[in-house]
Amino acid sequence: MTMLRLRRAVVSRLAVVAGIVAGLGTLLMAPMTAPHVAAGEPGSGSFVQVRVDQVTPDVVTTTSEPVITVTGTVTNVGDRAVRDVMVRLERATAIASSAGLRSALDGATDQYEPIADFVTVAAELQRGHHAGFTLSAPVHSLAGPSLAIEQPGVYPVLVNVNGTPDYGAPARLDNARFLLPVMGVPPYGGSSADTLASMVAPDTSKPIQITMLWPLADRPRLAPGVPGGTHPVRLVDDELATSLAPGGRLDVLLSAAEFATRHDVDPDGAVGRSLCLAVDPDLLVTVNAMTGGYVVSDSPDSTAQQPGTPTHPGTGQAAAVLWLDRLRALAHRMCVASTPYAQADLDALQRINDPGLSAIATRDTSDIVDKILGTSSTRGVTLIADGPLTNRITDLLSANGATVAVAAAGFSERASATSATADHAPDLAPRRISPQVVTAPFDPAVGAALAAAGAQPVIPTYADAALAIPLQHDSSIARRQDALGSMLWRSLQPGVAPRTQILMPPASWSLQADDAQAILTTLATTIRSGLAVPRPLPAVIAHAEAVTGAPQPVGPDPDVRGRFTDDIVSQVAFQVGRLWGLTSALTADPRTGLTGAQYTAPLREDMLRALSQSEPPDIRNELAQQRLAIVGDTIGDLFAAVTIVNPGGSYTLATEHSPLPLALHNGLAVPIRVRLNVDAPPGMTVTDIGEIELPPGYLPLRVPIEVNFTQRVAVDVSLHTPDGLPLGEPVRLSVHSNAYGKVLFAITLTAAGVLIALAGRRLWHRFRGQPDRADFDRPEPPVATGAGLPDDIDNRMDEEHRV
Template structure:
C-alpha cells in the first residue's frame, strides 16, 4: 500500500507528459497530424482536366506545398494516390472526409519536394503518370468513370517526428480511356482499338439552368418614384464590369452558344437562363444613375451594357425566372398572404418579360436553397399546373446504410404540382465552385461536408465530375438529369467556361442529349398520381416566427393603403408601382442569398426600415390643424377644412367628424385627394348656441387611419327654436301694423301715426319783461281776488 502511494505522483506526472506530447509533437492518432498547423497543398493544374479517348496517355498534376506554421519542416515528400471510381453521387461529398482516406492507394512512390521548408516558403511538386496500367507506376485506369485522386504530403517538423502533414483531394473525370503510351522502342504504335470508349447506348437527357442572380443591393424602405436610386454598396458595378462575376457568367454562355462553337444549337437547347428579377430591377435602375450613400455610383455605363447583352442573349435562348430576390418560398407561404406569394413567383416571371422584352418559360418554379414544403404546396396549387424544380430527398444504400445517389425520378405531390428533382450532392458540389463556404440548407447532414481540396483547380475538378457523373453511369435511373446550381452562384469566368466546355463535350460524345426546359415541363406535368408526401422542412436557414409575423403585419397595412391609391395623371405613377418597392423589400428580407447565419438579423434590420416608411406613408395624409377656433354664423354654416397629401399619388379618403349631441354632419363620401392641398367644406347643422369641440379624423376608403386626428374649437350663434319664434312674432307684428296703415289710407282717414304731434304748452307762454333796475327786484304779479 505504501509503495503504491509513493508511485502515484510518478504515474500522475507520466500521464501529464503523455497529454502534452500531442501539443509538443502535433501528430494525430493513426499517423494523422493537425493538418492546419504545418503545410498546405494547393493544386495548380491538372492536365487533361477531362480524360477522353483522344487525350494524351499521361495525366500531369502540378501542385505547390506551403509552410503555414511558425517552424521549419524538413524532408518534405509527396506522392499521388487514387481511389476507386465513384459509384454514387454522394461520393462527390464524402470522398473529402477523413474517413475516406483509407480508400486511396498509392500511384507511385514518394517524391522529394524539398529538404527544408521554412515558415512562409512554397515549393512546387509535379506528378506525371500513365493513365492506363503499365509496368511503370501509373494510375491504372481501365474504364471510364469519376476517379478520386489525392496528394499526400509528409514531413518532419521541428520538435516532431515524420508524419503526414497535409493532403489535397480532387476528382478526375474519365470519359474514355486513351491508348497506352507508345514504347520507346521502334515497335508499332497502339492500334485504335486499344482505346476504351464510353457506353453511349443510353444517353442521359440533360437540362441545365444557368443562374444569373445576386444578393439584394437596393436600400430598403424607399417608396417608388424616388430618385436617384440608392444602393447599399457599389460592388455590383464590379460584378457587371469586365472581369466581374456576372460579366463572366453571361460571357461564358455568349461564347459557348455562339455559332462557331455550337453550330447545331445543342448546348443552347440544353441551357436555360434562370434570372432573378430583383437583379434586373436593380441593374435597370442603375442605368438611369444611382447613389451609394452620398456619392454617385460608378456602374451606370457597365449596367447599361450588361443589360443590353443579356437582352440580346435572351432573345435567342430559353429564359425563366427565379423567385423574386431568391426569396424563401417556404417563409413567404408562412406569411399567409397569397398575393405576396403570387408576386414572388408569377409576378417575377412578368418582371422578367417586361425588363428583357421576351416571353419567359412559364409553369415552373425553381427552389434554390430551400426544399419544397407542405406550407408551399397550397399556394403553388393556386398558380395552376406547375412543375417544381426542387432538391431530391437524401438516399441511402439499403445494404450498408451509407449515403447513396438521390432518386431524381419525377413525381407528383398534388393534383396540380409535379416535381422534377435535382440531385442535391451535385448542386452542392457545383456550389462549392467559387469558394462558397455555406452548403445549401436542404443538404442532408451526411453530405454537409466542406470540401478538403486546397485550391480553385481542385474545386473545378470536383464540379466537372459532378456534372459528368450520371452520363457515365448508363445503368442509373432515370435517364433524365436536371442541374440547378445555387442561384447566387459565386463562379468566375474561367470556371464557368470550363463547365460549359465539359457540357459540350458530354453532348458531343453521345453521353447526353439536350432536354429543353419546355420539354422537361411537358413530360413532368403528365406524371400520374398518387401524390408523394413531402418531407418536413429542415431548420437550417429557416426564418423564425418573429420575422414572419412582422412581414404579415406590415404587408397587411401596405396592401390596405395601396388599395386606396390612384394614378398621378401628370407623372403616370400608379399606386401599385408607388408601394411595390416596399413589397419587394419584404421579399428581399426573406432572401436565401444571405448566408443562413446572417438571415435573421438582416431581415429584422430591413423590416425596421420598411415599417418606418409605411408609418411615414400613413402619416403623409393629414388634416391641416388651423390652430384657432371657428365661429359659425348660422346653424347651417359649413365646416371649412384643408386636407394635405404629401404622397406622390392621389388617395381616396373618408372624413370622420365627431361632434356633441345637437350637431348633424352630412357625410361627404369618398374624396379623391390629389398630391398637395385640398380645401373642402363639410355640411353640418348645429341646433344650439355655445362653444364646443369637434374631432375630425381621416381614413382610407377601407377604414385605415391616416395621419393624426384634429380637434377643432367651434362657436355657434344659432338660437334654434327660440330665435325662430321671435322672428315669427316680429314678422307677424310688422305685418299687422303695415296692414292697419294701408286700411286707413284706403278709407281716406289719416292714421294716427301719420298726424303731427301737438307742441308742448311751454312753447306758447310769453317770457316776463326785462327788469330795468337790476337793484329792484321784479314785482310779483298780484294774485286775483
C-alpha cells in the first residue's frame, strides 16, 4: 500500500507538471492565435464543427474497459479551407451540483484541462469536407496521459478542435462536450494485487429510491371539428402509422419497456417496479379509433383539415391493432398512469376557468385509460412533464380533488448561476402546496437532460435559462451521454439529500432504439449495483400524501416560452361555453345508442388538443388558432343544423282557431330538446306547446293559435334550447286570417237579440188581439169605392156586404 501511495503521488506530480507544460504551450501560442471562436450553433464565424459519434464505454464501471475511446467527425462548415485541423481530449472536475449537469456543457472552457497532446485530423480540410478521428485515454494510469479519474462521479469531457482557416491564424475553432458517468473506477489493467487495489467501487451505503416514468404520447393527430359517431375517423396525417410500425418511435418506446421488464431480463422485477408507463389518453383514443379503419386528409395544409375535404384511406390499421394489443399485455403486468389529456397546458386551462373542461383534462383521464387498456391505472397523481408548476395549476388541481403533482422542482437564480457546491441542488422533498395538492418534485436539470436525448431534442419550458443549452450543436451520442450521466449523478453523491429521485422525460419523447436501450440499461445497472432501489409510483404517492403541515406557496409564476395568449384562452372559453349549452339540450338516439355527450366529446377534446404542450413552443399559438377556427366553424354548423323549415309562401287561416302548421328539421345525429318561440302580433294568441324532443330528420308540427282579426300579418318564429341558446335561423311567416274576431261577433249577437225581442213583442200583441203600438203611426189603407169596376162585380160586392 505504501508503494501504491507513492505511485499515486508520482502520478499527481506528473499531472501537475503536464498542466504547467500545457499552460506554457498555450501562452506561447496565444500571440499567434486569432480571436477565440465561441462554441455554439454553426453560423457566421464558424469554420468547422466537431461531432461525437461514439463513446466506449458509455458508462464506466469497475468491470468495464479501463480505456475511454471517443470517435467523431470534424466537418468544414465555413466558407474557406482550414489547415492543420487538430483535436484533443480535455476533462473537467466531477459535477458537484445538478445545475452543473447542464451548465458544464456550455459557456467557458476554463475548467477543462487537456489530457494529451493534439492529434492532427487533416492537413487541410476543404469546404464541405469532413474527417474522422479516434481519441483514447485510460481512465487513470500510473504513467502516461489519462483522464486521471480516481473516484466515481460524473465528469464533463471536451473534444477541442484547433485549426488555421485560410487568411487567418491558428485558433480554437469548435468543441464538443459530453458527460462521462463513472459508476466505479476500473483497475489500471492486469491482475496484480497493486493493479486490483486501484479499483474503486461506488458507495452503496445510501442508495437512492428511484422511480422512472416511461412516456407513451404523441402530438394530436385526430382532425379537428369532427363530432362523435362519425365513421371512419379522420387523421390530419399518417405519421402515426409509421410511429406504431416496427422501428417507429412509439414502437421503440414500447419495445424497450417490454424487453426491460421481461422475466428473463428482470427476474426479480426490480426494473419493472421502478418503471411506470405514462400514457396520454388522447393517443389511446386515436390508436383505438385507427383499429377500426380511418382516413387521412389529402393535404397537410390547415385549410384541408375542414370536415368534408378530400381524404384517402390510412395505412396503419394493422400496426395500430398490434401495438395496442402489446400495450394491453404490458399494462397488465406493470404500473400505468395517465398524463393530462393531449398534454394540455393546465395553466392555460385554469385561465379559461371551465370546470368541466378541466375535469376532462385531469380527473377523467384515468377512466379512459382503464376502459381502452382493460386495466386499473394508478390514481391520485398528476404528471406535469413539460411545463412548470404554477399557482394557477395548483388552483385547478385543488378544485378537482386530492392529487400528487409530479412536477419540476423550482430552480433558484443562485442555483442556476453556479455549480460550485451540492448545496445548490433543488429541493426534491415533497411538500404540500394546498390542502388538496402535494408536489413530488423531480430535478429539472435531469429532466432537461432526458428531454435532450433522442432524434428530436427539446428544451422543456420549465427549464431555467442556465439549463437551456444549445442542443443541435451536440450529436445524439453526446446528448445520450448527458442523459446517462444526469440519471446517475444523484446516486453517486452520497451526501446529497433526499435519497429519492423521479426520472421524468418529456411526454412526447423521440428516442432511437439505441437511446432507449442505453437508458433502461443504465436504470437496471443502477439498481443491480446497489446505488438505487426501486420505488413504485404508488409508494411515491403514499409518501407524498402523508406530508403534513401548512401549505407552502409555489412562488411567483414564471413567464415561460410557448405561453398561450389571452386571445387563444378567450376563444376556447367562448366556444366551450357554447358547446356545453348545446350538449345539455341533446339526448340519446335510441336507434344507435349515441348520447349527446358522446356526440360533442371530440369537439371538447379538440379544445384540449389546441392547448397541447407537445407542439413546439414557438408555433403553439399558431397551431391552436388553426384548430380553434375549424372547431368554431363546426360548432356554428351544429347550431345551424337545427332549424325551422321556411315555407317560402303564406298561410291562410280559415277560422280564428285554425292551427299554425310548421316543419322542424334536426340535422344532428342525436335528438335535441328545443322550445318554439312565436312572436305573435296583437290579436293573435299562441299556445305554448312546451319542450319538444326533436329527433334527427324532419318533424311536422301544428301550433294552436287564436286569431281575433281579419288581415295579413307577419309572424316571426324561432327555435331555442331549453336554456335559451338560439338554434338555426328565425323564420318570418306571412299569415292571412278570415276570422271575424270578437267585436264583430258581439255586434252580431246584439243585433240578433234585438230582432228576436221585436218579433216576440208583435206576436204577443197579435195573440192577445191588441194592436201593436208600432202600427199606430202607420196611415189607414185607402177604401175601395168600386169606381171603374164592371157593374156585375160591383153589384156582387154589395150583396156580400149586405149578407
